[in-house]
Structures are given as C-alpha cells and as structure tokens.
C-alpha cells in the first residue's frame with residue numbers, strides 16, 4: 001500500500017521568519033493515493049498487533065514510576081498502586097499456580113487488570129509478556145531483570161536474592177553470579193545479539209566500549225567477528241548499501257526490460273550505457289517526453305544494467321514522489337546534501353573524508 005505522501009508546496013525560505021505549523025502544513029498538502037483511499041473507505045485495519053503484548057515493569061525496590069499532579073506528590077505516594085511487578089509478588093503470596101510461573105511468562109496465564117492493578121487467572125485470549133529493557137550499565141536493575149526470567153514464585157525482592165540453600169545475597173548481581181547465570185557470559189552474548197537487532201548504532205558503540213573497559217573483545221564470544229583483524233575492510237554504510245544489489249537479479253531485470261524498450265527508449269538507453277562504460281565520459285543527457293511515455297521505465301532499465309555489472313548507479317530526483325519511482329531512488333537534496341536556500345556561493349555540504357564523499 002502506498003502510504004501518505006506529502007506534496008511540498010510551501011516557501012521554505014520563510015521558515016524561521018514566521019510561525020511554521022508543520023502539522024497544518026502536512027494536512028493542507030496531504031496527497032492520498034488511490035490504494036490508501038480505498039483502504040480507508042473499506043475501514044481496513046491500519047495496523048494490527050498479534051498476539052497482544054503485556055509490558056512488564058522492572059524496577060528496584062521503591063523505584064517504581066509514580067505519576068502525580070503538581071503539589072500532590074505526598075498524596076500520590078500514599079495511594080501508590082501496584083505495578084505489574086509488585087502485583088506479581090502479591091499474587092504469588094496467595095496463589096499456588098502463580099508461584100510456578102516466572103514473571104516473563106506470567107501474562108500467558110494471568111491477566112493484568114488495569115483499573116484494580118491486580119493479576120487474575122486468564123480465561124481467554126493469547127497475550128505474551130515482555131519485560132522493559134535494562135541496560136547492563138544499570139547493573140542492579142539489569143540483573144534483577146535477569147533473575148525475573150529464571151526465578152518463579154518470588155513473593156518479594158528478598159525471595160529473588162535467595163539461593164537454593166536459603167542464603168539471602170545482598171545484591172542481585174551477587175545472586176546472579178552465585179546461581180551460575182553468568183558462568184559462560186551467555187547473558188553478554190544474548191545482550192549483544194539483542195542489541196544487534198534493536199539497538200541504535202550509538203547504543204552498540206556504548207556496549208562495545210563497555211566490553212573493552214572489561215578487557216574483552218567481540219572475538220571472546222563465540223559467533224561474533226574479531227574486528228581487530230588487520231586485513232578486514234570496512235565499507236561505509238552508504239557504500240555497503242550500494243553494493244547490496246544482487247547482480248543475478250539486476251541482470252534478469254535489465255535483460256527483460258531491455259527487450260521491451262521501444263526504438264526511442266532504446267536509442268537513449270544505448271547512448272547512456274555506452275557512456276557509462278567509458279569512465280572518463282562526463283556527458284549529461286536530458287530525456288524529455290510527455291507523461292506516461294516511459295521515461296521512468298527507461299531510467300530503471302539503465303539503473304539495472306549498470307548495477308548488473310556490479311557498478312554503482314545513484315538514482316536521484318528533485319522530489320520525493322519522483323524519487324520513489326526510481327529503484328533505490330533518493331531526492332537529490334538528501335543524497336548530495338544540497339542546501340534548501342541557495343545563493344550563488346552555495347555548495348553541497350559534503351566533508352572531504354566523509355562516507356558520502358567516498359561514495360561519490
């Protein structure tokens with residue numbers, strides 16, 4: 001389904017000198033495609049979520065979130081309600097079945113009542129539980145989260161710190177260590193694997209820094225690459241993306257489309273493809289034709305042919321809508337960092353050793 005597309009009509013030079021209401025601007029110039037319009041007319045779901053997910057609080061004793069109006073902090077504290085975690089401790093005190101289920105699996109068998117802030121046995125529906133994320137740098141909270149995955153039946157925080165022989169540890173870190181949850185660095189591997197899927201590059205760099213500060217490297221964990229390898233070559237993300245086109249697929253597309261080109265299209269196609277083969281040729285070609293005459297089809301055929309040779313072809317257009325129609329297309333402003341307000345002396349904002357400079 002084609003999503004919402006914004007037709008830009010405003011005068012960008014005025015941004016900053018007058019009040020710019022981005023939301024009004026968005027709705028005023030809102031383009032609804034035919035497929036989206038029919039989707040909305042038939043009231044199809046815009047998004048679904050299956051199975052439902054119950055988010056589970058993970059907080060240290062007395063550190064749960066309390067929401068209060070200004071000046072009513074004391075009252076809010078007195079009437080503080082259970083969180084999903086303290087509610088789990090409570091039901092474990094009275095319900096023998098609840099005591100057999102760990103916190104992360106609890107929503108599959110028990111239902112959280114949002115108004116009474118209590119758990120009750122689930123009668124219908126499939127719901128899975130997800131504990132809020134904790135950063136390893138938070139230490140105690142991180143290890144509490146770890147213990148909550150493995151220790152069913154806790155009726156208070158102290159129970160979570162209890163060892164099998166009844167000894168109560170002073171911290172969650174100590175409990176996790178003594179119960180053997182950290183023996184093989186498995187938690188670190190899990191943490192890195194999870195980070196690879198969901199963390200931002202900054203968060204990943206922080207994790208890497210944390211590993212280094214403990215004298216470890218990725219290569220210390222099975223299945224992770226040794227990034228100290230001297231011969232390893234790193235491509236920038238930009239370059240990497242451009243090299244990801246599958247040559248076989250691009251060849252099939254180029255061959256198929258080439259056979260369909262009409263004589264005018266074929267004439268331009270041959271000229272441009274021949275020019276790309278001579279790498280010193282810097283000729284600019286302009287293709288003109290009425291709407292629907294096959295210009296975009298021609299561009300995509302040329303792009304596929306160049307990419308089928310393992311070479312890089314940058315597809316750019318002056319508007320987002322036009323760029324969408326080109327395979328791997330971007331707006332020229334975005335790709336080449338062209339300033340929005342330009343003067344005679346404007347230049348593209350590309351620094352010398354950047355990934356973009358390298359790509360170009």
Ligand SMILES: Nc1ncnc2c1ncn2[C@@H]1O[C@H](COP(=O)(O)OP(=O)(O)OP(=O)(O)O)[C@@H](O)[C@H]1O
Nearest residue numbers: 260261262265289290291292293294295296297298
């Ligand atoms: N040689 C061809 N063989 C088969 N289909 C073609 C050919 N050329 C164009 N088409 C088809 O014709 C339709 C219109 O072509 P296209 O979108 O490329 O035109 P355009 O000139 O870029 O239009 P506009 O200027 O409105 O963007 C598309 O569905 C395209 O796939």
